[in-house]
Amino acid sequence: MSQISPRPGRGRPRLLPGKIAANPRDQILAAAAELFVSRGYAGTTTREIADGAGLRQASIYYHFGSKEEILAALLERSVQARVEQAGKIEAGMDSVAPDAALYALAVSDMSALVAMPYNIGMLYRLPDVIASPVYDRYGHLRGELVAGYGRVAERAAAERVPAGGEPGLGDLLVQMVEGVISLRREDRIGSTTVATIASACLRLCGIAEDAIEQARETALTALAQT
The missing domain is CATH 1.10.357 (Tetracycline Repressor; domain 2)
Structure with a gap:
């Protein structure tokens, strides 16, 4: 399977074990899942989710209207x-x-x-x-x-x-x-x-x-x- 090149210093989050997130929406959900579980929902910002997903923060709102929608x-x-x-x-x-x-x-x-x-x-x-x-x-x-x-x-x-x-x-x-x-x-x-x-x-x-x-x-x- 071809690999997606990660951003320097940061690996792409994975939505399912052994599979690279296939699209930005799944990348956002994967990053949010990891952060919500490790840091808590209230303690996670959309900026951190975007950074974890390898996306710009504005891209989050193209796919989800709010952090609540991601949850x-x-x-x-x-x-x-x-x-x-x-x-x-x-x-x-x-x-x-x-x-x-x-x-x-x-x-x-x-x-x-x-x-x-x-x-x-x-x-x-x-x-x-x-x-x-x-x-x-x-x-x-x-x-x-x-x-x-x-x-x-x-x-x-x-x-x-x-x-x-x-x-x-x-x-x-x-x-x-x-x-x-x-x-x-x-x-x-x-x-x-x-x-x-x-x-x-x-x-x-x-x-x-x-x-x-x-x-x-x-x-x-x-x-x-x-």
Whole structure:
């Protein structure tokens, strides 16, 4: 693949691991993601974003009307694909056992979080992001994810969870899965981290150890085929 020559003394930011940002908009988002996560949203200026993207500050406003619009785009990117993947797994539960579906959901979700550039899943946890008016526009997406987890967990737990789902179960499962965000920030993700957390999600639903092992094998086989 041909390489884009960087500006002297500064490398081009990357939107996805191993790929150079393909256009100015993606360069801006990549630079902003790195800065928001490392310095905080409130502590980052559009001038710094432009400098990180290798662009003039005026170019920022050609693609985004404000810093808030950049944050909005990153928030949407950081959760929309997770919501869509959860929907696909839930829709496929007729052909996969519910406990395997829950395991697959946890694994695929954590894999997405671990692969996100600059750990942008962290944005939903930053106080200055939560305080931003933009947060309310995309906070509902995380709510959709929580609801999806709750529905899958209810079916996986069967009679162990009351009809209508255990209050807060979906949110608790999502919090467990999103633990990889902090672990990644602290460079504490090991070879068994994802499997350990996914198994813990099933235990929370009262699923027995032997069933968890079977669910793991079924889930990994199903994910490998997608």
